[in-house]
Amino acid sequence: MNPRDKILIINGHPDPESYNKALALAYEKGALATGAEVRSIHLHQLKFQVVLSYGYRKRTELEPDLQKAQDSILWANHIVWFYPVWWGSLPALLKGFIDRVFLPGFAFKKRENSLFWDKLLVGKSAHIISTMDQPTWYYWLVYRAPSHRAMKLLTLEFSGIRPVKITSIGPIRLSKDSFRKKHLDRMESFGRKRK
């Protein structure tokens, strides 16, 4: 049983006026009402270089905002991610955040002379809330949900974060106000349940 008393919300949408941000704020409101400690990171507010310039060959120094983000990831016992699916994948801003923050030595540690690795972020759970412009069942069934697999299996669980729950909301494009309102209410309720 995970108490989920320390919740970190990460909003990966670059647009300060996005629906994703509204969803994240609704979740935060619900979670705060339960007395949970909540920290929120809106990536569009951070100052950091999005590109991992030398890949894994040479270190790129962490900016203060990324150091704080690492501290908050270590602090949290539940991490809730909000982002849109663009091109079957994450927006570059969020991908860059992961490339820069989920470093060897922080998120995982490769074993010498072995293809295996140690997972360094164990003991935390996560929830991905992901918007898309296609019907969510179509994204799962026909495309096999590549962004979900990349994020859940190959990023979060790779680093020891589990279980990882996924909620998909779509299609956003052409959606009615009532659809958007319904999901905002749902997020607030997720927050209250620390889901």
Next chain:
Amino acid sequence: MNPRDKILIINGHPDPESYNKALALAYEKGALATGAEVRSIHLHQLKFQVVLSYGYRKRTELEPDLQKAQDSILWANHIVWFYPVWWGSLPALLKGFIDRVFLPGFAFKKRENSLFWDKLLVGKSAHIISTMDQPTWYYWLVYRAPSHRAMKLLTLEFSGIRPVKITSIGPIRLSKDSFRKKHLDRMESFGRKRK
């Protein structure tokens, strides 16, 4: 039958000294030897903002380097992509290039009041050459190759580019020089075959 006389090579690795770059150069050498016209874009050399700041709500103006890249994509009849798989996905630099360049009106056009769209980049084929730090069969079988699905199905084919061939090379980590040399030779031969 695609004549493939205009080949565009796009290297998405941010590191100027990467193995991906060496692979791209080997392919270029082979293709030039056949008399094909070849253009190469190494993303680490371009000047552009990686983040699509307002999503699809508000236009972000294209930098000259991205305008040139769009011209080269329109010019090419075969596009060869080189990049590493990081976190089951593309490096942020390449994802940002796609977010910024593959815009509505350039790569696709959504139809009014419909979830369908017109594909604007028809008549071009592509080849993805993708390196990874895990065994390639494991990436396909266990993880269902999310970066391949995102890039092939939800980016290139979504925009009308097809067929899309995929070549995976891995694991790169702990690989021997002979393994790396073999794949460099293979790329040169792919270039000669305009594969």
